[in-house]
Amino acid sequence: MKTPCSATTPRSTDMNKLILLTLSLLAGTALSAQKTIDRIVGQVGDKIILQSEVESIYYQEASNGEVADDLRCYILQELVTQKLLLIQAEKDSVVVTDEQVEYELERRLRYYESLFGSRDKMEEFYGKTFQEMKEEFREDIRNILLSDQMKSNIAGDMTVSPSEVKDFFNNIPKDSLPYFDAEVEVAQLTIKPKPTAEQKAYAKQKAEEIHQRLVDGDSFDLLASLYSEDPGSKEDGGSLGCQTRGTFVPEFEAAAFKLQPDEISNVVATQFGYHIIKMDSRQGDKVCLRHILITPPVTNTNVTIATKKLDSIRTQIMAGNISFRDAAAKFSDDEYSKLVGGDMTNPQTGSSLFAIDEMDPELYYAIEKLKPGEVSAIVQFTDYDGSRGLRIVQLKSQSAPHVANLEDDYYRLQAAALNNKQQEALNEWVDQKIKSVYLRVDPIYDGCENMQELIRASYDLGRK
Incomplete structure (x- = not known):
């Protein structure tokens, strides 16, 4: 049977870093040119793993140079682990706030923006607005943060002693030292x-004039594309997507959540300038919004x-x-x-x-x-x-x-030793949890040696 890999590598402790980097940082877009026909390659409880998830991470890593033959095996293994962590996080009622998600989205996308040199260049390359990218990866980021929190709960207050750090370093083959x-x-x-009072007044007046045009029946989408100074939303008619409370600054949020579907706010002042907000719809505890932003000239x-x-x-x-x-x-x-x-x-x-x-x-x-x-x-x-x-x-x-050496890199090695110890604890946790959770792995991964225990567990639960 043809398999995607032939694993000979021990369980990776770095793969999770790869998952964290790529799942939340435009990895799905990296796959778009690959034309993968999607299908389910794994299921953990009620969580599914798609082939596109594996392939997007694989191609993102492959773009950085040569990759190991068994990379897909380790990607699948880490995705199984992530789904297990999410299931347990739901059972334990682990909470990640909207503010945490928003901050992490901004932090990661800011990094990608810096690589392109500007937001406009990044948006042009991916064919999406900044806001669209944030919305596309918001749920991925939330899941990553939930998984991280669950890992912290599993590891507890784990520490490593100086002797453990030294042993960890000494066990690294000399020709493998980073x-x-x-x-x-x-x-x-x-x-x-900072704009002057006169400049603020000018911007406010401009916003008031646009607001009056909206009252008179002009198209919100059109005026947003013509006049809004929010580069992340103006090309999409001012769309901010669908958000929950805690996403926006207080002044904006207070005005937005008072609106009814298709209602337009008065001019709202925030630290960013003057906004006109339109609610498109409500979806449970989320509101789908558009806005036009006018900033004081500098x-x-x-x-x-x-x-x-x-x-x-x-x-x-x-x-x-x-x-x-x-x-x-x-x-x-x-x-x-x-x-x-x-x-x-x-x-x-x-x-x-x-x-x-x-x-x-x-x-x-x-x-x-x-x-x-x-x-x-x-x-x-x-x-x-x-x-x-x-x-x-x-x-x-x-x-x-x-x-790498102990004298110059002690704290980095200490962190690596702690990460290794935490990974071992996580591996033990996964080995126990997988026995009590429904698991199905596509037969194409039967040749992955690192997956054998998981695959046996899936047989135990009646995969065949």
């Missing part, structure tokens, strides 16, 4: 040009004022009157990094480390000539929403390329 490229840790302090004068403010802050930092960390917490306009003193998080990995050759070009050029501890000059940057801002960047640390 090679780390140069990496940096960076912090930022951002200032956005001129060179606004940029000059912001530059002077940031220059003054930088001068205080350079004089030693305030630390970069304290200044970022006090003055930065970036709502995420300011909470941790300006420390930036790598959106691809979730860690504080950035591989230099994978950095956003704007960020790299800001720090390329700095030494650890130094602060950059003021530079412009493009934020995740497409708006322009100003920032200064501190290079916190920089490592030279090197082969």
Whole structure:
């Protein structure tokens, strides 16, 4: 019988990272050119696994270079594990908030946006608006976060001792030790040009005029495509998809959830500008919305004022009157990094480390000539929403390329040892849970050695 793989590799501890990266980051689009005829290749309880899920992850990984012959086997194994975790999360009433899902969507899509250089380029490549991409992957992200929470519950307060870290390192074959490229840790302090009262009034008046045209019967979709300044929704008639409470900023949400189907709000002011909101429909606890956003214009004068403010802050930092960390917490306009003193998080990995050759070009050029501890000059940057801002960047640390060793990479090895220990606990949990859950695996995977215990369990439950 033809099989998709011939497995000789031990159970992978890295495959889950692959699942997390690809399921939530446009992997389905990577498959679109493959013209796969979809079918069910596995079922865990009431959760199904489609061939397209396996193939999308496979082709995403294959695009990065050579892949192991047994990759599909390990992808299926991890998808089975994920479905088991979701089933248990439902039983245990594990909760992931809408805010957590929204933040994770923004974080991951921001990373992809940085690779393309702009949101417009990313949307053009995938043929979808930013909002459409968010909606397409919202449920995947929610499931990933639920799985992560369930894994944390299984692992509990697990730790590793220094001796366990040393043993873990010593058990890695010397010719298999990872090679780390140069990496940096960076912090930022951002200032956005602020519109004046007159500019805000101008934008509000423009929004009021558009609102009146809607009252007079003009098409909402048409006016959104003509005038809205939200690049993620304007080309789709202002559509924001169907959302639950907690997705939007409070002012927007308060107005939106009061609407009835086909009703249009008055002009609503938020931190982003002035909105006109239309409710298309209600679907249970979700509302399907459109909006037109008008933002106050930003001129060179606004940029000059912001530059002077940031220059003054930088001068205080350079004089030693305030630390970069304290200044970022006090003055930065970036709502995420300011909470941790300006420390930036790598959106691809979730860690504080950035591989230099994978950095956003704007960020790299800001720090390329700095030494650890130094602060950059003021530079412009493009934020995740497409708006322009100003920032200064501190290079916190920089490592030279090197082969992994205990002295330089203890904390990284500690995390790897802990992950390995947690993976072993998860494997034991899966081996027990799979016996009490309905499982069916397509016979095409019978040749996967890593799947044999799962396949035997599926025979036990009457697959044939």
